Every structure is written in C-alpha cells, then in structure tokens.
Amino acid sequence: MNDPAPATRLDMLRFARRVVEQQAVRQLALIDRWIADEERLAESQRRAVERRPPPPEWVVQRGGVHVGSCWAVTKGSWRSVAATREQALDALRNGVPPCEACRPDRELGFLE
Template identity: 40%
Template sequence: MWHTLWLTRINAKITAVQQRQAEVEHGRRHRPEPPEWTVELGIGTGRPPIQVHAGDCHMAGKRRRPIGRDEARRLLADGLRPCTHCRPDTQLDIPALPRGTTPAPRPLPQGHQHHEHSPLPRHRRSQTLTPPHSSAWPARSAPAPPASARPTSTATAAARCASGA
C-alpha cells in the first residue's frame, strides 16, 4: 500500500521536473535578442539620458531603454557620455570624443556645508572627540592571566600533585 503512495509521489515529482526543464528550454529558445545599444536614463522630470552603453553592458543601470545605432551615434555626437566599460564610442567608430570624461561637479550653493547631511545629530557635529590615548579616557587594564598560568607556592603545587589534579 505505502509502496504505491511513494511511487505516485515520485512519478509526480519526475513529471514536474521534466515540465520545468521543458519550460526553461522553451524560454531559452524564444528569448528576444538583447538590444544593440541602450541609453541609461536619469531621474526627475523627463528622465534625461545619462550615458550610452552597448546592449550587453553590465554597468548599465536599471533605468534604460533600447536605442538604435543611429540614435546612439547622434547622442554621443551631441555630447552624451559614453560608458567607460563597454566603450560605445570606440565600437561606433567615433574617435573625436574625449575618452572617459565626466562633467565637472556643480558648485555648492552659497552657505551650503557638507556636514549638513551628516548622519550625526547637529549637537554632536560641533563636538570634538578626545584621542584615545589622552588622559581624559579611562585606561584599560590588562586582562588577568588564566589560573593555570598563575604562579603558585610550592606547598600548593605539592598538594595538587598528591591529589592527582
């Protein structure tokens, strides 16, 4: 009786595994071709393009859309940055582009301080910490040696030997 139940379970599992393998193979055969070129998009209003990538570039972000060869050439010619990993400017034979340049950082607004975005609370930012070797910090004492390493008197050692410890 239980043999029949186990055979039924095993056969059901084999059928499920075979079906899953057939689905994976079907997906592999019918997978669409990756795009030849992609453009990485920024955030905000209009999602402006940021960088041009080859279609299989692993450095392209999540916000991207496929583009054609002509649009990739046009975007690069208009000054959009090429990816420094997949080098679409080299693959598209556009040698006049500056290689690996990044736009200059924007200047901080007047009165803007970097520490305004610090994770520390405002009242702790102005405090300075005392160095650890200063006298303001409590001195750490050395840990006590284990009992087996402590010196013992001759009488105590003789008593231990006699008791077998």
C-alpha cells in the same frame, strides 16, 4: 471456539513485505510526480528563453550609452531605450557619456 492459528514468523515477514511494497509504490508515484513537475518547469523555462527577444545592439540610458549586452544596463528601466547605431552615435555627439564598462564609443569608432 475456533481461534485463528497464531501468526507464524513467515506470516509476519510476508505481511511486512506487503506493507513495504505498498509504501514503496506510493513513494515512487510521488517521486514520479516530482520528476514530471520538474520536467514541465524545465521545458517552460527553455521555451521562455527561446521566445526572449535578442538584446538590442545599442542602449541609450539616462546615465550613458551602452553596448546592448552590457551588464551595467538597467534592465526593464524606463530610462533604457534600444537604439540603432546612428542613434547611439547621436547620443554620444550630444554629450551622453559612454559606459565605462562596455566602452561603446570604441566599438562605434566615436572619437571625441
């Protein structure tokens, strides 16, 4: 019978190189997909930030009047209402307290 010649050390090294090369190609393809996913996510987040409306100039809440960018405003609350300068002044005149953090009364020039 014709038995195949036993694999030489060189044959085994070439085989090992092919296996490693195939694994590397698969792993690089996987990493490329992860990169593409992250790029899509970053682009989506960037577009969302661009489409976000600017904060209102003033906010009147059940608990007080705020500058629109105040950290203490309860975002998305039914108690928060965007207000014009005049509406914010009216709220202060009607006894709605100014926020202690952002002090809209000072910015509005409202003196009790």
